[in-house]
Amino acid sequence: MKDAVRIQMEDFSQDEEIRALQASSKRMGGIATFLGCARDFSEGREVSEISFDAYGSMALSELKNLRSDAIEKYGLLDARIVHRIGTVKGGENIVFIAAGAEHRVAALEACRWIIDELKQRVPIWKKESTPQGEAWVTPHP
Amino acid sequence: MIKVLFFGPVAERIGGNALQVEHRPGVRLQDVRDELAAQYPQAFEIVCFAAANGEHVRDMSLPLADNSEVAFMARFSGG
Numbered sequence: 001m002k003d004a005v006r007i008q009m010e011d012f013s014q015d016e017e018i019r020a021l022q023a024s025s026k027r028m029g030g031i032a033t034f035l036g037c038a039r040d041f042s043e044g045r046e047v048s049e050i051s052f053d054a055y056g057s058m059a060l061s062e063l064k065n066l067r068s069d070a071i072e073k074y075g076l077l078d079a080r081i082v083h084r085i086g087t088v089k090g091g092e093n094i095v096f097i098a099a100g101a102e103h104r105v106a107a108l109e110a111c112r113w114i115i116d117e118l119k120q121r122v123p124i125w126k127k128e129s130t131p132q133g134e135a136w137v138t139p140h141p
Numbered sequence: 142m143i144k145v146l147f148f149g150p151v152a153e154r155i156g157g158n159a160l161q162v163e164h165r166p167g168v169r170l171q172d173v174r175d176e177l178a179a180q181y182p183q184a185f186e187i188v189c190f191a192a193a194n195g196e197h198v199r200d201m202s203l204p205l206a207d208n209s210e211v212a213f214m215a216r217f218s219g220g
Contacts, residue, residue, distance in 0.1 A: 053148050053152070054148065054219070055146065055148050055192070055195075057195055058192055058195040058212070061195055061196075083219060083220075094220065095219070115220055118219060118220050119217060119220045120217065121197070121217070123148065123190075123192070123212070123214055123217055124219025124220075125148060125150060125215065125218050125219070126219065127149070127150075136149055136153070136218070137218040138218070139216045
């Protein structure tokens with residue numbers, strides 16, 4: 001089975017990740033997911049593709065910490081986080097988060113918390129390619 | 142030596158992904174930042190975070206051992 005936390009160039013399967021999460025416990029009553037995708041339009045410009053740079057070892061370690069923190073904070077039964085790097089075209093997947101808990105509230109809140117924390121804590125940067133040139137993305141609140 | 146890593150927008154402004162800084166007894170993370178910020182002011186304008194040996198550092202007075210790996214980073218934009 002694939003690791004619960006991964007940084008990878010290739011696309012991922014949401015179904016596979018959810019199946020792996022479900023397989024970890026039959027006590028799971030709720031699974032919440034977040035899928036982050038590449039937009040083809042940003043700040044008034046068309047975006048053809050997004051490329052990612054990451055401090056790989058630190059980013060993976062921070063993602064693992066994030067998963068453990070979420071499991072503890074929300075009493076999750078399991079969680080999975082996959083983030084792509086390299087080049088991603090408009091409409092393609094970037095990040096997938098799945099949180100499984102006995103009940104829906106913990107799963108939903110944890111999923112929201114993980115993506116918000118990921119943006120604050122994990123050293124990954126995105127650069128958008130537009131007809132006007134390339135530009136590093138300024139983070140949104 | 143201290144290995145200094147740069148990524149994304151900071152690396153672009155520096156013109157490279159890594160530099161070496163000579164280690165001196167008692168050198169602190171802030172000293173390395175000050176030294177490099179004087180050489181690369183445009184890059185350090187956007188530096189918001191620092192890491193030492195793969196972990197976030199908030200206290201810039203952290204002493205650095207020889208062969209440390211540090212990073213000066215812009216705000217993250219993953220996800």
